[in-house]
Amino acid sequence: xxxxxRCWFVFGLSAEEAAGDAGxxxxxxxxxxxxxxxxxxxxxxxxxxxxxxxxVHSAGRRQPxxxxxxxxLPSETHAVLLREAAVEAWPRAxxxxxxxxxxxxxxxxxxxxxxxxxxxxxxxxxxPRPPFYTALPGALPLRALALGHEHVVGLGAxxxxxxxxxxxxxxxxxxxxxxxxQPRLVEALxxxxxxxxxxxxxxxxCVSDGGDLYVWGWNESGQLGLPSRAVAEEQAEDEDMGAGxxxxxxxxxxxxxxxxxIQAFPALLDLPLEPAVAAVSCGSRHTAALTxxxxxxxxxxGKYxxxxxxDRASCDHPRRVEQLWAEGLRAQxxxxxxxxxxxxxxxxxxxxxxxxxxTALALQAGTELGSCRRELSPHP
Amino acid sequence: xxxxxxxxxxxxxxxxxxxxxxxxxxxxxxxxxxxxxxxRARALxxxxxxxxxxxxxxLGDVLRDYAWExxxxxxxxxxxxxxxxxxxxxxxxxxxxxxxxxxPLAPAAxxxxxxxxxxxxxxxxxxxxxxxxxxxHLPRADRRGAAPSSAxxxxxxxxxxxVVRPEDTVPHERCPSLEHFRDRYLIPQKPVxxxxxxxxxxxxxxxxxxxxxxxxxxxxxxxxxxxRYTDEEWSQKLMTVNDFINQxxxxxxxxxxxxxxxxxxxIPELKEDISIPDYCCLGEGEEDDITINAWFGPAGTISxxxxxxxxxxxxxxxxRKYIRLCSPxxxxxxxxxxxxLLHNTSQVDVEDPDxxxxxxxxxxxxxxxxxxxxxxxxxxxxYWHYIRSLDISFSVSFxxx
Numbered sequence: 001x002x003x004x005x006r007c008w009f010v011f012g013l014s015a016e017e018a019a020g021d022a023g024x025x026x027x028x029x030x031x032x033x034x035x036x037x038x039x040x041x042x043x044x045x046x047x048x049x050x051x052x053x054x055x056v057h058s059a060g061r062r063q064p065x066x067x068x069x070x071x072x073l074p075s076e077t078h079a080v081l082l083r084e085a086a087v088e089a090w091p092r093a094x095x096x097x098x099x100x101x102x103x104x105x106x107x108x109x110x111x112x113x114x115x116x117x118x119x120x121x122x123x124x125x126x127x128p129r130p131p132f133y134t135a136l137p138g139a140l141p142l143r144a145l146a147l148g149h150e151h152v153v154g155l156g157a158x159x160x161x162x163x164x165x166x167x168x169x170x171x172x173x174x175x176x177x178x179x180x181x182q183p184r185l186v187e188a189l190x191x192x193x194x195x196x197x198x199x200x201x202x203x204x205x206c207v208s209d210g211g212d213l214y215v216w217g218w219n220e221s222g223q224l225g226l227p228s229r230a231v232a233e234e235q236a237e238d239e240d241m242g243a244g245x246x247x248x249x250x251x252x253x254x255x256x257x258x259x260x261x262i263q264a265f266p267a268l269l270d271l272p273l274e275p276a277v278a279a280v281s282c283g284s285r286h287t288a289a290l291t292x293x294x295x296x297x298x299x300x301x302g303k304y305x306x307x308x309x310x311d312r313a314s315c316d317h318p319r320r321v322e323q324l325w326a327e328g329l330r331a332q333x334x335x336x337x338x339x340x341x342x343x344x345x346x347x348x349x350x351x352x353x354x355x356x357x358x359t360a361l362a363l364q365a366g367t368e369l370g371s372c373r374r375e376l377s378p379h380p
Numbered sequence: 381x382x383x384x385x386x387x388x389x390x391x392x393x394x395x396x397x398x399x400x401x402x403x404x405x406x407x408x409x410x411x412x413x414x415x416x417x418x419x420r421a422r423a424l425x426x427x428x429x430x431x432x433x434x435x436x437x438x439l440g441d442v443l444r445d446y447a448w449e450x451x452x453x454x455x456x457x458x459x460x461x462x463x464x465x466x467x468x469x470x471x472x473x474x475x476x477x478x479x480x481x482x483x484p485l486a487p488a489a490x491x492x493x494x495x496x497x498x499x500x501x502x503x504x505x506x507x508x509x510x511x512x513x514x515x516x517h518l519p520r521a522d523r524r525g526a527a528p529s530s531a532x533x534x535x536x537x538x539x540x541x542x543v544v545r546p547e548d549t550v551p552h553e554r555c556p557s558l559e560h561f562r563d564r565y566l567i568p569q570k571p572v573x574x575x576x577x578x579x580x581x582x583x584x585x586x587x588x589x590x591x592x593x594x595x596x597x598x599x600x601x602x603x604x605x606x607x608r609y610t611d612e613e614w615s616q617k618l619m620t621v622n623d624f625i626n627q628x629x630x631x632x633x634x635x636x637x638x639x640x641x642x643x644x645x646x647i648p649e650l651k652e653d654i655s656i657p658d659y660c661c662l663g664e665g666e667e668d669d670i671t672i673n674a675w676f677g678p679a680g681t682i683s684x685x686x687x688x689x690x691x692x693x694x695x696x697x698x699x700r701k702y703i704r705l706c707s708p709x710x711x712x713x714x715x716x717x718x719x720x721l722l723h724n725t726s727q728v729d730v731e732d733p734d735x736x737x738x739x740x741x742x743x744x745x746x747x748x749x750x751x752x753x754x755x756x757x758x759x760x761x762x763y764w765h766y767i768r769s770l771d772i773s774f775s776v777s778f779x780x781x
Contacts, residue, residue, distance in 0.1 A: 018413060020420040020439055043446075044413040076411040092412050149453045166454065177721060201449060229615075261615065284449060303445070339445075 005347045006332065008036050009324070012283075012306030012340030018044035019059035023305070036344075040072045041337025042128075045096060047072035047079065054081075056095055063098030073118045075128035078105060082118055086110055089132050106132040120145045125152070140183055146199035148217075149284070153204045154183055159193025161186040161206055161266075169202040170264030171217035177264065188265045189214065200282030200300075200336070205289075206266075211276025213289055214266040221285045222316025223300030225269045229259040231316040238313070271297050271318045283336035288343070289318065294330030296321040296343055304339045387517055388430065391479045394509050399426040402503070404469075408462035417443055418466070421473045433480040440474030440491075443467070451498060461500045468499025468507060475510060486598065489514045490620075493600035496646050497618075508648065511599070518598055541750060541770050542702050542731075550705065550749040550757070561758075562662050566691075569760035571705050573749055574659075574693075577756055583653035583697050584754060587774060589625060592676065596647050597622040604637045608684050610717075610725060629678050629772055637681040643674035644776075650674075654776055657693045657756060665781040675775040685714065685726040685766040690779040692759040694751065699773025701751045704730050704766040705759065706744050713740040714764060730766040751775075 017023040038049040045058035047065070054065040054072060056079075065072075065081065073080040079095035081088050088104035111122065119125045124135040125145050136142065142162070144155040150166030163172035164180040172179075173186040194206040194214075203217030203224060215224040222228035271277065275291040282288075286300030286307060297318040298307040305312055308321040321343075324331060329345035336342070396402045402425075404418045421439040424431045447467035451459050471491045478488035492511035499507070553561070555576040565572045578584060603624050606614035619627075621638075628636030644651035651672075660670060671690075679699075687708065694703075706714070714726040715738050728738045735742055750770070751757050759765050761781075 017438075017442070020417050020435075020442070022435070022438070076413050149449065168455075176719065178719065202452070303441075338449075 006035060006344060007347075008039065008342055008344045009329075010337075010340055010342045011308035011321075012337070013043070013304040014340070015045055015057060015059040017304070021059070038071075039335045039342045040074055041335060041340065041342060042074035042079070042092075043076050043338045045074065045092075046337065046342075047074050047095075056098055058096050061096070063096065065095070065098055066100060070115070071118050073126065073128045078128050078132075080118065080126050080128045080132070082110075082116070085112055087116075087118075087121060087126060089126070089128065106130075108133055117144060119147055136183065144197055146197050146204075146282075148199035148204065148282075149201045151199065151202075151204070152183075153197045153199045153206070155194060155197045155206070159195065159209065161189050161194055161197060163204060169218035170262040171199075171202050171204050173204060173216045173264070173266050175265045177262070186266060196279060198280045198282045198287075200287065201284035201338070203282060203285075203287070204266075205280045205282055205287060207277050207280050207289075211278070211292065213269045213271070213277040213280060215269045215287070216263050216266045218262055219260050219316070221301035221314045223282070223285050223287050224260070224263050224267070225287065225299045225318050226260040226263060226267065226316065227258055228314075228316040229261065231314045232259070234314060269318065272320070279334060281334045281336040281341075283341065284338040286336065286341070288334045288336050288341050290331050290334050294332070294346070296324055296331040296334060298341060301339075306336075306340050308341060308343075387513075388479050388482075390513055391476060391510060392425070392429070394506055394513070395425065395503065399423070402426075406462040406465050407500070408460050410460075410462050410466055411446075414443070414446065414466055418469060421469070425473075425476070431476075431480055433477045436473055436480065437477035440470050440472075440477055442470075444470030444474060444494075446470075464498065464500035465502050468495040468502045471495030471499060472502065472507060472510070475507075475514075479514075485514045485518050486620075489518065489598055490600045490618075493646065494618075497600070497602065515598055541700070542748075544748045544750060548746060548748050550703075550747045552755075558659060558662060561659050565758055566659070566662055566760075569763070571747060571760060571763060572758045573751065574657075574756040574758060575754065577657060577659075578655075578695055579754060581654055581695075583650075583776075586653055587697050589629060589772060592774075593622060593625060595649055596643075597625075599647060601638055601643065601646070602641055603628070604639045605634065607635050607680075608682050610684050610722065610727075632678050632680070635678070635681060637675070637677035639675050639677065639681070639683075640673050642672060643676075644672050654695075657695070657778060659693070659758075660778060660780045663691065663780045669781070671779040673777045673779070675773070675777065677769060677773060679769050679771050679773070681767075681769045681773070683765070683767040685728060685730050685764050687711075687724050687762045687764050688759070688779065689724075689761065690781050691761050692757075693778040693780070694757040694759060695776045695778070696751045696753050696755050696757075697774040697776060698753050699769060699771035700753070701773055701775065702768045702770055703749050703751055703757060705747045705749075706764045708762040708764065710744045710764070713744050715741070726764065731768070 014023045036048050036050055040047045045056060048055050048057055053067050054069045056063045056065060068084040069081045071082040077092055078089045079092060081090060086107050086109050088107040090100055090104050094100055116122060119127060120142055124133055126132055127147055141157050142154045143157060146153045148171060151163065151171045152165045154162035156162060162183040163174065163186050164183045167179040168177050170177060173188065174184060193209050195209050197206045200223060205215045207213055219226050219228050220230055222231040275293055277289050278292045279290045283306060286298060288296060288298045290296055297320050299315045299318045302314040303312050307315060309319060310323060324345055329347060331343050331345050333344040334341065399422060402422055404422060417439055421436060424436050443466055447463050447470055450463040451467060471494050475488040475491040489511055492507045495507040550571050550573050552573045552575055599621050600618050601621055602616050603619055604616055624636060624638055656667060656670060715728055716723055717725055717727055728741050733741050
């Protein structure tokens, strides 16, 4: 029996769709023979770490980055790159070409041999847009940091969580819609040590050492896994497709009674059958979580297929991605891009012929230099 | 089907004749990934007809959804015009895709309205022209959206109109001169009810719930749901004017209010039925800077006691409103909310004050009135006001400086 194979899949907006083409649906990322180790997604492109270094994948294109680049934080305006002795921000166009010529838009020297966990830097953190660097108070040693569209979530040395920045959608977790200029402790999570934090566009999440998942912020597309009016209406519309045009009256329900649009304090979110959660990642308006048993759950905005359930519906409760589970694929890592979800899976049991067509869903191989290209059947 | 392709030709004719003439210039910078999408959509429109509507629809979706995130990434006043233009293009391409695909027109009209509400003008406000065209082609029934005949209004007894004591009444003046108004009310900052000054406005003769349906029935507008904007369950929802009238005016299951909406920018036809009160010329600002809002709702809508940062003329077109006013000098006795969001709003319920919680409220001197159709209330800047509608009501407010 061959060793279990690790490989990455992606659901949702592809680089081709971001460039205006039709999308290929679910894709398997074909790496160079060294395999893909890490993924850092922007919206229209992604930076991948392979055995031979970092590469930029965009529509119809793969470019290696200089050898000394070890980590990336890409956006649609700039790509922040962690290099040997400095961290630098390069314009997106330069990153896509893999050509870092001239001077970066911004840079900061690093102590030799330091490998900060981006976006964290010694004494501060970096964002992939001006002004790039923000200093942090020295007395606040953080283990990890996640950036939303307007806010920042930090993980402290003892597993405590901080939320600051724009708070109009409750994404800071302090129970109000106020913004905070400086890092502020999320007191509601006091006493529960967290092992990881994540930030989406306007929502936040964290996982405790014990495997519990907490969510807070904006729930406009069900990204918190709580009942969402928009999702309910979308479902009602779909069901109504055959209904007649008369009677537009809604039942006399008090507005907003059952739905949650903003959750300003962290809420514990149980997955079905309450498995222990190992990791969480957030896209712009969706969320993905891994369990210790290797299941992948997704929920939130689904219009671009980013939830991986084979449709384009949004979902306001955690739902297991069956297409992976059914094929015996066990999820090891998950990284959400803004409108997609990258998952690294391990094939369970006997290695199957990975090129055989899947009965569950058309499996597609990405274009890869030097490997044979499979026939693509477009995802409906 | 001839009609349908005729519609496409008419819609397509709203765009410039050649691709070069459709300038996609934006009022500022946007992310690099966006211009190629705009160019791709434009290319589709100028290829040999008919365009690939699936591709056009996809591009419209992506542009709209990408711009939507920018529109929501900070306070509205900080959102750049360029992103609002991108959003408008997304709506334009989406609406054109619906027409090209010969699908029902209501979603296309809704897209145009989304672009008008949240976007910024592109191609000389082409969305306004497109929605007018679509409106004319909507089946008659959809356009007017007559209320279901079974909907006999189950009206619960409305509370009797409040009694206003003569000593508390806001003064009334009939057609005062500019100087008189300026010297007696504007400069000393005192409220007054002006009579006779809007008698000649066409809206006084033309407007009714039915007329609003006729002119604007299929148009999408923002509606406030919930009794007061200070309530936890309060929310805003987009719906057509027909749906709003059917659900919240004709049948009163719960409160819905088409409130504080610049309806006259969205539907220029209604703007022709009103004017700017002459007294606004006494202000310092430009006429173009005057914000005109529509307030259309059933009996029982409530605006909690609050203050606004500009002078206000509140013109009553149909229905009556019960209004209580107090001076900014009484602000400390009004217990404004502490949060940033609501610091211009009092915590006290004017018609049912909790005097144990808010004891100083009893010190406040109020003026009151019942604003009748044809009357205009002058509310000085920062003057606290509480408003409850007594009937189905349509008011137009003018915020000026």
